[in-house]
Structures are given as structure tokens and as C-alpha cells.
Amino acid sequence: xxxxxxxxxxxxxxxxxxxGIAGLICRRNMVFVLMSLxxxxxAAALAFIVGGTAWGQPEGQAMFLLVITLAAAEAxxxxxxxIQLHHRYKTLDVDAANRMHG
Amino acid sequence: xxxxxxxxxLVAVLATLGVITNTNPVHALLYLIxxxxxxxxxxxxxxAPFAGALEVIVYAGAIMVLxxxxxxxxxxxxxxxxxxxxxxKPRIWLGPSVLSxxxxxxxxxxxxxxxxxxxxxxxxxxxxxxxxxxxxxxLLVVELAAMLLLAALVTASHVGRLSSPxxxxxxxxxxxxxxxx
Numbered sequence: 001x002x003x004x005x006x007x008x009x010x011x012x013x014x015x016x017x018x019x020g021i022a023g024l025i026c027r028r029n030m031v032f033v034l035m036s037l038x039x040x041x042x043a044a045a046l047a048f049i050v051g052g053t054a055w056g057q058p059e060g061q062a063m064f065l066l067v068i069t070l071a072a073a074e075a076x077x078x079x080x081x082x083i084q085l086h087h088r089y090k091t092l093d094v095d096a097a098n099r100m101h102g
Numbered sequence: 103x104x105x106x107x108x109x110x111x112l113v114a115v116l117a118t119l120g121v122i123t124n125t126n127p128v129h130a131l132l133y134l135i136x137x138x139x140x141x142x143x144x145x146x147x148x149x150a151p152f153a154g155a156l157e158v159i160v161y162a163g164a165i166m167v168l169x170x171x172x173x174x175x176x177x178x179x180x181x182x183x184x185x186x187x188x189x190x191k192p193r194i195w196l197g198p199s200v201l202s203x204x205x206x207x208x209x210x211x212x213x214x215x216x217x218x219x220x221x222x223x224x225x226x227x228x229x230x231x232x233x234x235x236x237x238x239x240x241l242l243v244v245e246l247a248a249m250l251l252l253a254a255l256v257t258a259s260h261v262g263r264l265s266s267p268x269x270x271x272x273x274x275x276x277x278x279x280x281x282x283x
Binding site for chain 2: 002003004005006007008009010011012014015016017018019020021022023025026027028029031032034035036038039042045046049050052053054055056057058059060061062064065066068069070071072073074075076077079080081082083084086087092
């Protein structure tokens with residue numbers, strides 16, 4: 001056996017994505033919601049890398065760089081929103097912020 | 103290479119399970135760091151060492167440190183853990199888990215029935231090729247990513263401000279208007 005079939009890498013990415021989406025739906029604490037989003041973005045990046053290495057092209061790693069940029073931007077904005085949520089409602093429950101006061 | 107791929111993939115899946123089932127935020131963060139490092143090892147095993155190094159430096163280094171700092175700053179106590187344990191009942195997580203499991207099975211079935219057969223040999227794609235792609239034909243995309251990061255910086259520094267003078271001024275503004283009228 002030489003080499004990994006491409007399907008195995010894509011299945012690993014799908015498992016990580018499904019775990020991330022399950023965590024995103026189940027949890028109400030915003031810290032865990034943001035961590036699940038990171039898991040999902042990481043799974044998408046893994047799928048890009050698998051595709052790029054399967055064809056032997058460097059575009060997969062270039063797309064990985066863009067995904068990591070997006071993850072950094074998302075994490076910074078999400079954590080700023082988390083700090084605001086904790087500051088105003090004294091809780092991390094995302095359902096506490098279900099009323100928009102404008 | 104195959105053993106490295108399968109072992110680190112297993113570690114990644116188990117650590118991610120640890121993230122989504124843990125009730126302590128700090129323990130979940132440490133599990134997430136383990137998961138990211140395992141995914142970086144998967145990248146190295148597949149022949150993308152540049153992406154693996156970036157994963158460790160940017161994801162496990164920078165983004166996770168941001169999470170750890172925020173969790174430290176919020177000073178999450180034992181009450182949060184007890185609340186998480188109260189929320190994490192089987193009645194709550196069973197339905198979403200079954201639904202996402204069905205979605206995962208569908209995805210795997212589609213992957214299995216597709217015309218695959220391509221094998222990753224693991225030849226290394228160096229950072230030189232990635233750099234010549236990024237700063238050659240993809241230069242506009244790099245500029246867009248830089249603008250995205252700048253926008254995220256401005257947004258985070260505006261939203262994350264705690265003692266916001268704009269918010270208090272906005273709250274005081276109706277009173278000021280009342281007084282003016």
C-alpha cells in the first residue's frame with residue numbers, strides 16, 4: 001500500500017465538519033459555538049489541502065492560506081462580540097441576546 | 103506516511119469529540135489545540151509541510167492564544183461548568199447528533215460512489231510554489247485577504263471596547279434632546 005486514497009482524506013474532513021456542526025447546534029455557550037465554528041473552518045481547509053495534494057497543485061495550499069485568514073478574522077470579531085455579550089448580560093448564553101434593542 | 107495519516111486523523115477526531123462534549127471551557131480549548139496539531143500532522147503526512155507549519159503557527163499559536171486570553175479575561179467560574187453540565191443532557195444533544203450523523207453518512211456515501219480512485223502519493227509541495235502562485239496570478243486575492251484582515255481589525259477594536267463612550271453618549275443623547283426641547 002503506497003499512498004492514501006483521496007476519499008479517506010475527504011472522509012476525515014467530513015467527519016470533522018459533522019462534529020463541528022453537531023457542536024454548533026447542541027451548545028448554547030458562545031465560547032463553544034465559536035470553537036465549533038473553528039472546527040468547521042479547519043475541516044474545510046483540510047478538504048482544500050487534500051484536493052490540492054491529490055492533484056499535485058499548489059492552489060490548495062494557497063486556498064488554505066485564505067481560509068486561515070478568514071478564520072482569524074472570524075475569531076477576532078466573534079471574540080469581541082463574546083466580550084460584549086458577557087459585559088452586557090453577564091452570561092455567555094447566546095439566547096440571552098435574542099432581543100435586539102437597536 | 104500512511105500510518106502517520108491514519109493515526110493523526112484518529113487523534114484529530116477523538117480530540118474534536120473531546121471539544122464538543124467537554125463542559126469546562128479551558129479543557130475544551132486544550133482539546134481543540136490537540137486537534138489542530140493533529141490536523142497539522144495530517145497536512146505534513148499528505149505532503150503539504152508549509153500548510154502544516156502555518157496551521158501550528160497561526161491556528162494553534164495565534165488564534166487559540168486569543169481564545170485562551172478571552173477565557174482568562176472573562177474569568178469563567180465553576181458556575182459556568184455546572185450550567186454547561188445542566189444544558190448538556192441527552193434529551194438536548196441526541197436530536198442534533200442524529201441529524202448531523204445522517205448528513206455525514208450521506209456525504210460519505212456520495213464520496214464513496216463518486217469516481218475517485220486518485221491516490222495521494224505524498225510528494226512534497228514546497229512553499230516556493232505556493233508563494234509564486236500567491237504573488238503571481240492570485241495577487242488580487244491576497245489584497246482582498248489583507249482588506250478582510252483590516253476590516254476585522256477595525257470591527258474587533260470597535261465592538262470589543264468595554265467602556266464605550268459611543269454607547270453612553272448614545273444613551274445620553276435622548277435625555278439631551280429632551281432637555282433641548
